[in-house]
Amino acid sequence: MSEARILIVDDDVALLEALPDAIALRMNGVAIDTCETAPAALVRIQETDYDVIVSDIKLPGMDGLELLNEIKLLRPGTPTVLITGHGERDLAVQALRGGAYDFVQKPIDRDYFVASLDRAIQVRGLDRHVAQQRVELERHARVLQHVDRGVFLIDDEGVIRYWNPAARSITGLEADDLVGRRADEALPGWDAIGPEVPVASVPGPGSTEAKTLPLDIEGRELWISISGVQFEDGIVYAFRNLTAERALDELKGEFVATVSHELRTPLAAIYGAAQTLRRADVQLGDENRERLLEVIATESERLSRIAGEILLASNLDSGRFSVERQQLDVEELVSEVVDEMRTLFASRHDIVIDLVANGVLSPVAGDGDKLRQVLINLLDNAIKYSPDGGRIEVRVEPHGNCVRFAIADEGLGIPHGEQQRIFGKFYRLDPRLSRGVGGTGLGLYICRELVRRMEGRLSVTSTEGRGSTFVVDLPAAVHEPSRDAPVSETAGRS
Numbered sequence: 001m002s003e004a005r006i007l008i009v010d011d012d013v014a015l016l017e018a019l020p021d022a023i024a025l026r027m028n029g030v031a032i033d034t035c036e037t038a039p040a041a042l043v044r045i046q047e048t049d050y051d052v053i054v055s056d057i058k059l060p061g062m063d064g065l066e067l068l069n070e071i072k073l074l075r076p077g078t079p080t081v082l083i084t085g086h087g088e089r090d091l092a093v094q095a096l097r098g099g100a101y102d103f104v105q106k107p108i109d110r111d112y113f114v115a116s117l118d119r120a121i122q123v124r125g126l127d128r129h130v131a132q133q134r135v136e137l138e139r140h141a142r143v144l145q146h147v148d149r150g151v152f153l154i155d156d157e158g159v160i161r162y163w164n165p166a167a168r169s170i171t172g173l174e175a176d177d178l179v180g181r182r183a184d185e186a187l188p189g190w191d192a193i194g195p196e197v198p199v200a201s202v203p204g205p206g207s208t209e210a211k212t213l214p215l216d217i218e219g220r221e222l223w224i225s226i227s228g229v230q231f232e233d234g235i236v237y238a239f240r241n242l243t244a245e246r247a248l249d250e251l252k253g254e255f256v257a258t259v260s261h262e263l264r265t266p267l268a269a270i271y272g273a274a275q276t277l278r279r280a281d282v283q284l285g286d287e288n289r290e291r292l293l294e295v296i297a298t299e300s301e302r303l304s305r306i307a308g309e310i311l312l313a314s315n316l317d318s319g320r321f322s323v324e325r326q327q328l329d330v331e332e333l334v335s336e337v338v339d340e341m342r343t344l345f346a347s348r349h350d351i352v353i354d355l356v357a358n359g360v361l362s363p364v365a366g367d368g369d370k371l372r373q374v375l376i377n378l379l380d381n382a383i384k385y386s387p388d389g390g391r392i393e394v395r396v397e398p399h400g401n402c403v404r405f406a407i408a409d410e411g412l413g414i415p416h417g418e419q420q421r422i423f424g425k426f427y428r429l430d431p432r433l434s435r436g437v438g439g440t441g442l443g444l445y446i447c448r449e450l451v452r453r454m455e456g457r458l459s460v461t462s463t464e465g466r467g468s469t470f471v472v473d474l475p476a477a478v479h480e481p482s483r484d485a486p487v488s489e490t491a492g493r494s
């Protein structure tokens with residue numbers, strides 16, 4: 001401990017000289033200052049935080065009692081011992097009432113005086129210690145207010161005693177609704193997951209592995225990684241939100257399932273066809289041989305398309321990707337795409353693809369190959385997700401400073417709540433293929449990214465069971481019309 005500082009105020013110069021020596025003889029580690037008047041003492045008290053102040057009760061000018069009042073204002077925590085003359089009991093009592101720590105009577109009993117100073121210094125030391133601890137506690141509390149982990153304390157009675165702001169923002173549950181209540185009543189699902197949480201007896205890295213557990217908050221499943229540390233009279237828990245990582249893990253799992261399914265189907269077909277072709281004991285006619293070769297060709301193409309989609313999505317993610325900006329003749333491009341798809345799906349007699357071009361169309365600024373890829377993908381989906389057939393309309397028209405491409409089908413449609421999610425990577429509405437249509441769930445993600453890179457926008461409107469309309473808006477390259485006449489073509493296929 002650092003040395004205690006004592007201030008003695010007395011106009012009795014002889015005493016001022018004698019007292020410090022007497023104290024120094026009996027006490028270790030004290031530094032003593034002296035003053036002859038109250039005003040001089042106040043200046044010192046302002047400068048120095050003394051451990052104890054000793055003052056004569058009678059001083060010229062400002063007396064000891066007034067000085068005591070001033071000390072109480074300036075340094076409320078500093079104990080003050082007053083020296084009273086013989087027979088000044090009343091004054092002494094007044095001093096104690098005024099907040100003096102103790103009084104000593106003249107002639108001073110040095111042992112008593114030193115004992116009193118000693119006690120005062122100890123009390124002051126304890127006060128300081130408590131104040132310091134309070135500051136530290138407040139600092140800790142402030143730290144807990146600002147950590148990015150959810151932190152909460154449950155006492156031995158199972159009552160929540162603390163709930164930090166991160167815990168609130170992760171769970172959405174307010175401290176006011178939780179603190180003071182039993183955790184198993186106030187925290188949804190705590191009775192089930194509480195016993196599962198690993199609790200260490202001492203804090204420190206590696207003492208326990210956090211566990212990933214679900215909290216069910218108003219129907220929303222929140223995955224948290226949580227561990228606890230035993231505390232004197234409770235357990236402090238810390239947790240972080242794992243919901244996004246968990247969702248990603250699930251997505252990856254689904255992706256692996258989807259992709260392996262998507263790869264296995266064409267591979268099985270190719271393998272089967274190749275095995276049949278190799279059999280010496282089976283006489284294959286030209287027509288059958290041709291059909292099997294056709295299977296191998298189409299299915300290989302499907303495989304390479306899947307590999308291409310995965311690679312493209314990964315390139316889009318990593319930024320290793322650029323789009324060109326050319327002036328594109330919209331009508332020509334769209335009508336080529338429509339013709340191509342009609343040929344490709346010639347066997348789907350239940351599907352009709354109509355091309356409608358409205359108004360005067362400007363060329364758009366974009367990348368021809370990428371735009372073609374987007375439109376093919378959207379049309380492919382429109383056909384794929386129209387298992388009962390129907391009319392598919394491909395419409396091109398001016399829309400503000402853009403050219404709008406709309407692909408409308410009469411197929412399965414998309415439930416309202418899923419209409420944004422389908423643009424997510426690997427997201428499929430029907431991953432279990434109850435309607436038997438395969439895909440990687442990457443198509444719309446790729447389309448949206450490509451359109452975005454051409455500074456356009458891809459959106460959808462849909463009614464479940466009635467069909468969907470996917471809309472691509474691309475900025476026009478120039479605002480004056482590039483063609484003289486609007487064209488409208490409607491063609492069904494046989």
Ligand code: ADP
Nearest residue numbers: 381382385413422428429439440441442443444
């Ligand atoms: P994929 O078709 O390979 O599954 P996409 O990213 O192209 O992947 O589409 C994601 C999901 O959106 C599809 O699985 C399907 O459920 C839904 N979807 C896309 N286009 C349509 C559409 N025209 N009609 C109904 N659902 C669609």
